[in-house]
Amino acid sequence: MTNFTVLTDEQAAHDAATSKRYLEALRETQAENARLRAFVMEAIDMMSLSRAQRDRWLGKLAALGETK
Numbered sequence: 001m002t003n004f005t006v007l008t009d010e011q012a013a014h015d016a017a018t019s020k021r022y023l024e025a026l027r028e029t030q031a032e033n034a035r036l037r038a039f040v041m042e043a044i045d046m047m048s049l050s051r052a053q054r055d056r057w058l059g060k061l062a063a064l065g066e067t068k
Contacts, residue, residue: 037061 007015044057 040061044054044061047054049057
């Protein structure tokens, strides 16, 4: 048995517009995430850290997950 919903043209257009807005917001968030990651990486590189301290900071950054 298959469940499906039939949308009116207006509902379908609204859903498409909403999806488009959500995807754009996602792309903007990902771009900001990438800019912040680059900033943090630059800050880490500028600090006078021991190798162990640097690795710990990089590990914390990596634990946040990647931007895709």
